[in-house]
Amino acid sequence: MQLNANHPLNDGRTRQSNLVRSLRGERTSPLPVWFMRQAGRSLPEYRKLRENVSMLDSCLTPDLVVEITMQPVRRHGVDAAILFSDIVIPLRLAGVKVEITAGIGPQIANPVTTRKAFEELGDLSDEALEPIRVSVGRLIEELGETPLIGFGGAPFTLASYLIEGGPSKDLPQSRRLMAEDPELWNDILSWCAKITASFIRAQVLSGASALQVFDSWAGKLSHADYVAFAAPHTKTLFDQLKDLSDDSGVAVPRIHFGVGTAGIHKQMMEVGATVLGVDYLTSLADTAAEFDFKVPLQGNIDPAFLAGDFEELKAHTKSVIDAGQKAPGHVVNLGHGVPKDTDPIVLTKLVEYIHQITS
Numbered sequence: 001m002q003l004n005a006n007h008p009l010n011d012g013r014t015r016q017s018n019l020v021r022s023l024r025g026e027r028t029s030p031l032p033v034w035f036m037r038q039a040g041r042s043l044p045e046y047r048k049l050r051e052n053v054s055m056l057d058s059c060l061t062p063d064l065v066v067e068i069t070m071q072p073v074r075r076h077g078v079d080a081a082i083l084f085s086d087i088v089i090p091l092r093l094a095g096v097k098v099e100i101t102a103g104i105g106p107q108i109a110n111p112v113t114t115r116k117a118f119e120e121l122g123d124l125s126d127e128a129l130e131p132i133r134v135s136v137g138r139l140i141e142e143l144g145e146t147p148l149i150g151f152g153g154a155p156f157t158l159a160s161y162l163i164e165g166g167p168s169k170d171l172p173q174s175r176r177l178m179a180e181d182p183e184l185w186n187d188i189l190s191w192c193a194k195i196t197a198s199f200i201r202a203q204v205l206s207g208a209s210a211l212q213v214f215d216s217w218a219g220k221l222s223h224a225d226y227v228a229f230a231a232p233h234t235k236t237l238f239d240q241l242k243d244l245s246d247d248s249g250v251a252v253p254r255i256h257f258g259v260g261t262a263g264i265h266k267q268m269m270e271v272g273a274t275v276l277g278v279d280y281l282t283s284l285a286d287t288a289a290e291f292d293f294k295v296p297l298q299g300n301i302d303p304a305f306l307a308g309d310f311e312e313l314k315a316h317t318k319s320v321i322d323a324g325q326k327a328p329g330h331v332v333n334l335g336h337g338v339p340k341d342t343d344p345i346v347l348t349k350l351v352e353y354i355h356q357i358t359s
Contacts, residue, residue, distance in 0.1 A: 001243045001244055001245070002245055002247055002249070003204070003245070005247070007205075007207060008147065008207055008209050009246040013144060013145050014145060015209075017032070017146070018030065018031070018032040018079055019209070019210065020147055021329070022296060022330060022331045023210055023253035023274070023296055024250065024274075024329065025296045025329045026329050027329065027330070028329075029358060029359055030356075030358040031355075032079035032331050033079055033351055033355070035072070035076075035334050036082070036336065036337040036338065037338040038076065038078060038347070039068050039071060039081070040068065041338075042343075042347070043071055043072065045071055045075075049064065055086065056089065056099060058084075059086055059089050060131045062134045062138060064084075065083070065085070065135040066135060068084040069081050069083055069139055072347075073143065073146060076351050077351050077355075079146065080149050081139065081143055082150075082212070083139070083203060083208065085132075086100065087153030087157065087158055087196075087214060088100070088158070089199065090192075090195040090196050090198070090199040091162065093125075093128040093199070094122050094123060096110075098161075105166060106167070107165065107166045108164075111162065111164065111173070112162050112163055113173050113177065114184075118184060118187055118191070121191060124195040124198050126198075129198065129199065132199065132203060133202055133206045136148065136150070137207060140206075147208075147210060148207060148209060150203030150204050150208030150211045151200065151211060153196060153213070154196075154213050154214060154215035154233075154256075154258075155189040155190075155192040155196065155233035155237060156189065156221070156229070156233065156234065157215050158196060159192045160174050160217050162192065163188065171217070178225065178229050186232075189230075189233035193234070193240070194240075196237055197240035197241060201240070204252055208252075209252070209253075210252060210253040210254075211241065211253070211254055211255065212254075212256075212277065213256050213257070215230070215234065215256070216258065217258075218230060219258055219259050219260025219279075221264075231268075231271055234271045235272055237272075238271050238273065239272060241254060242254070253275055254272065254273050254275065255273065255274075256268045256271070256275070257276075257278075257298070258277075258279065260281060261279065262279075265287060265291075266290070269295060275295070275296045275331075276295055277333070278298065278335065279299065279300060280302040280336055281335065282299075282300065283323055284299060284300055284323040284324040285323040285324070285326065288324065288326045293327065293328065295327070295328070296327060296328055297331075299320070299331075299332075299335050300320060300334070301335060302335055303342075305317075306338070306343075306347070306350075307342065307343075314353055317332075318357060321357065321358060332354050
C-alpha cells in the first residue's frame, strides 16, 4: 500500500534525510544518530510533565505524546524522533487491564494462560487507534524534515508479558505453554501479531517514516525455540507491514531489534526486517560480515559508558563507528535504551561528537 501524497516520505520532507537514506542502505555524512528511550525518564522536563499522570494514560493523550516525543529532538539535536508510547499500548486499546508500575514494568491484571482466558480477549478496533493517529499527525507537522519512527513489540515479547503477568526472568508460564499447549501458544502470539501490526500500521499511515519492532526478550530463547515458537509470529507481524511503501515503491524501512540475540541475527532478518538493530554485546563489524556487508545496521554504543568519563565514551563511540564502516548504512544508536539516571548533557554532547567525527 503506497502512502498518501502528503506523507513525509512522499512530499519531500524525510525521504532524503540521513536517517531514511541510512536505513535504506546508503552511507551518509554525517551519520544519523538517535537513542532508544530518548523520550522520557532521563529528562527532567519529562518527569515534570508526567507528574500525577500514569505512563499509559500519557501515551494516549496527544498533547503529552507530542511534547514528550519532541523534548529530546529539541534538547539533543538527534536525527529522528521515536513516538512516545509503549509496546503494551495495543493490549490496553484491545481491552486488556494493564498498567506500568515504576521500577517494575508492565503488570497484567488477568494473565492469559488458558483457552478460556484467550477467548475472552477482545479485538483492537480501528476507532481505538484514533489517539495514535492524532498524535502522529500533529508530530510530523512539528518535526518537519526530522523523521518520526513508529514502533511496536514483537509477538514473543508482548505475549510474554500477557502470559506471565509482567516481566519475568525465566518465563516459566510461557515455556510451559510452548511445551504443553503449543496450539494455545500459537493462538496467543497470532493475536499479539495482529494487534501490534494494526498499532504500527496506524503510525506509518499517519506519517512515521520508519518502523522498529522490539523483541526485548528474544535473547532468552534458544536458537531452536526462537525458530519454532517466536519467528513465525514475528514474520506474521512483518508480513502485515511489508506492503507499506512510498510513491516510488520503496518500502518503509523496517528495523528489528533484540537483546542477547547474536545467535539468531539471520533469523531476525529472515522474518521480514530490512535493518538489524544490534545490541551492545555484539560487534558491528562481525554482524556486517555475517550478512556479507549487505544489511544496514543500527547501534550499538554500550549504555554503561554514558555514566563514565566522557573521553572514554568518545573513544568507545569512535570504535563503534569504525566497526560499522563496512555496513551499507549505519544509524548510530545505543545497544539498549537510555538508562534513567543518564545526564542529558552527556547525550547532547554525544550527538554533537558523532556528527562532528562523521561529517
